[in-house]
Amino acid sequence: MNNINVNDIKEHASVIASCGTQVGKVDHLEGQDSIKLTRSDDENNEHHLIPLSWVSEVKGDQLVLNKTADEVRAQWTTM
Template sequence: MADLSQIKEHMEVIGADGVHVGTVDHVDGDRIKLTKKDSGQGSHEGHHHYISQGLIAEVEGDKVRLSANADVAVTFEEEA
């Protein structure tokens, strides 16, 4: 499991396939809160989304890599 203390504001979140998923706003408990600019379109637009710690594979430099490809990872995002 990844060490959340390594995750910093403005790091890029990418899927296992290297595709952009979002940008870290901050760590909130055991989840990453993504910036609103990466919130999607339609009914998802303008909401913060969260990535659970369980989806984080590793922190690589200035990127947070998830254990799932980007198209799958976004289906696991939580909205607030």
């Protein structure tokens, strides 16, 4: 995992794929190694989990991932 300070991850921060597409917003940290995304931004009104290891950078109110939007949607966990 990159040297990401989890304290820099804010609720409702935009989650941006490496291709520049927003894939969701942070709901909260789930456990020690996952981020739960808000369901209000999902077309099916479902929560999704992504691993912290996908975060390449925290820039203010944005998390930038090291995966494209297609990769994120294919690999995230649906709750």
